[in-house]
Amino acid sequence: MCGSKGCFTPDLMAMADWLTQCGVTTVAMEATGVYWIGVFQILEAKGFEVKLVNAHHFKTVPGRKTDVLDCQWLQRLHTYGLLSGSFRPEDQVCVLRSYVRQRECLIKSAGIHVQRMQKVLIQMNLHLHKVISDITGLTGIAIIRSIVAGERNPEVLAKLKDPRIKSSTTEIAKALTGDYRSEHVFVLKQELSLYEVYQKEISSIDTEIEKCLAYE
Incomplete structure (x- = not known):
């Protein structure tokens, strides 16, 4: 989702629809800068349970050198229920x-x-x-x-x-x-x-x- 077009709002909406079609109900994502906000708000509005994870917790884990591997690692930990979400107040x-x-x-x-x-x-x-x-x-x-x-x-x-x-x-x-x-x-x-x-x-x-x- 980091490409020149993949981060536009219509693309994020399409991503949310695709996740719905795949039967996904919960999503884990890293909190990096302010870039997560747009994705988070769209997913939350679509009814997903979104767990916001502090990126600092994953910097010292060995063997992951790319964003793709980071995503796979987050997915695995989330599947096992090992992620602790950051506090996100009400809208x-x-x-x-x-x-x-x-x-x-x-x-x-x-x-x-x-x-x-x-x-x-x-x-x-x-x-x-x-x-x-x-x-x-x-x-x-x-x-x-x-x-x-x-x-x-x-x-x-x-x-x-x-x-x-x-x-x-x-x-x-x-x-x-x-x-x-x-x-x-x-x-x-x-x-x-x-x-x-x-x-x-x-x-x-x-x-x-x-x-x-x-x-x-």
């Missing part, structure tokens, strides 16, 4: 897990752009991080957006602070007195834009997670 749990993993990836990617915003602010000698705890909070984002929009007056920028910020307006204004070089502002604008794209996508996936959790 709805798999759906939720996919969403959560993607959300984690989005958060990590957004974090990269936060770091880049922080770096370019320091390059302009704007020490916003020293007067507020989070540059992506309400105050931080409001100030960064205003800088990107063209505001350079530190007193005006400082007035954007949220009432809950402990630092005074004077302290914030002092931290925002710097060298607003055009190339750095341009980079800040791009990084802010990319950060906001990720925030939008995180919000979108949060909606899907809520739907998944509400599923009965």
